[in-house]
Amino acid sequence: MAGSRLDPIDRRILAELQAEGRITNVELARRVGISAPPCLRRVRTLEEAGYIRGYHADVDPRELGFEVQVFAMVRLLSQAEADLTAFERRCRAWPLVRECHMLNGEIDFILKCIAPDLSTFQTFLTEELTAAPNVASVKTSLVIRCAKDAPAVPFDVLEARLRRNA
16 A cells, blocks of 8 residues: 555544654544544554554764765666665675665665774775675765754645645
């Protein structure tokens, strides 16, 4: 079921959970206007359907000693499906790579990497990333500061679109 096929209560449940993942079921039910048992059933259904991929704490990497954040733009020699899949598998295995997105255009992948220091990232860059099979080139950009980090889905935009199309 696509996002537009969820009913308003399901969308409110998702919005509340993404804003506050540790909310109790009783409080969640109160906020969305239903009783606790059906609320819990809905949450479990949303989890099973893949709308909720998990729950996690939003930790501050810098507070934990990860001072360096880098975006790496990777171009591959071959874009055959087997080669793309192999690179994605390799990215999932590298701890410093926190996000990996395939793109269209001149760059095949953009990677978000974090490291405790520049030396650690440089070692990863030279010994792992640029040395990986099928990697043609890597361009990196060091993050100076972050102006916005909003991992949540903008439910208000979806709701406005659904109202326009109703």
